[in-house]
Amino acid sequence: EVQLVESGGGLVQPGGSLRLSCAASGFSFSAYAMTWVRQAPGKGLEWVSGITGGGEATYYADSVKGRFTISRDKSKKTLFLQMNSLRADDTAIFYCARVGISRTGSSSHFDYWGQGTLVTVSS
Amino acid sequence: SYVLTQPPSVSVAPGKTARITCGGNNIGSKSVHWYQQKPGQAPVLVISYDSDRPSGIPERFSGSNSGNTATLTISRVEAGDEADYYCQVWETRTDQWVFGGGTKLTVL
Numbered sequence: 001e002v003q004l005v006e007s008g009g010g011l012v013q014p015g016g017s018l019r020l021s022c023a024a025s026g027f028s029f030s031a032y033a034m035t036w037v038r039q040a041p042g043k044g045l046e047w048v049s050g051i052t053g054g055g056e057a058t059y060y061a062d063s064v065k066g067r068f069t070i071s072r073d074k075s076k077k078t079l080f081l082q083m084n085s086l087r088a089d090d091t092a093i094f095y096c097a098r099v100g101i102s103r104t105g106s107s108s109h110f111d112y113w114g115q116g117t118l119v120t121v122s123s
Numbered sequence: 124s125y126v127l128t129q130p131p132s133v134s135v136a137p138g139k140t141a142r143i144t145c146g147g148n149n150i151g152s153k154s155v156h157w158y159q160q161k162p163g164q165a166p167v168l169v170i171s172y173d174s175d176r177p178s179g180i181p182e183r184f185s186g187s188n189s190g191n192t193a194t195l196t197i198s199r200v201e202a203g204d205e206a207d208y209y210c211q212v213w214e215t216r217t218d219q220w221v222f223g224g225g226t227k228l229t230v231l
Binding site: 035037045060095100102108109110111113115116 | 124154156158160165166167168171172175177207209211212213218219220221222223224225
């Protein structure tokens with residue numbers, strides 16, 4: 001069974017840093033790209049960042065580029081999101097998700113999601 | 124950046140058909156995915172690649188995509204279908220994923 005469990009959320013002051021983790025199990029971690037998606041309170045989904053299966057390529061939303069860094073540890077089967085220079089508008093539930101692979105080999109949908117971890121940026 | 128436009132809300136009576144649209148410039152040339160999110164829960168993939176239904180998703184859910192509009196269709200709507208629905212694409216020009224703003228489906 002595929003499982004994704006996020007951790008590392010919490011309360012942080014503006015300008016501070018936080019590192020989120022997503023522990024993966026039930027699938028071949030290195031074979032799949034992974035991604036982070038966030039949802040501000042009462043708002044819609046916002047894609048944040050993605051990383052290829054081998055970690056050779058990373059992708060970022062314009063809103064977090066230069067402040068957030070995505071990475072992954074193959075041996076620990078864990079996805080990370082290092083968040084620096086946090087702002088109040090970064091307050092959100094952060095979900096990690098697996099980028100699925102279709103039967104034709106295409107890979108752009110998110111087929112499994114974790115339950116999310118809440119990040120609150122406030123003084 | 125690429126923009127996906129969804130109606131904020133759609134209402135439908137039980138047993139009827141709900142159609143949720145997702146507008147984007149030449150979206151028909153992209154693969155569109157749809158997610159359902161119920162309050163307090165993580166999103167769930169309900170349609171991938173315009174019209175593919177993942178295992179476990181009822182046949183009542185279907186999708187289409189052409190021109191500037193993709194559509195999620197839910198037939199024989201049930202109370203349990205009440206949720207927020209989001210469309211999503213991968214934008215190759217910027218190497219970014221994009222979500223629509225979401226549509227709240229209300230079952231009357």
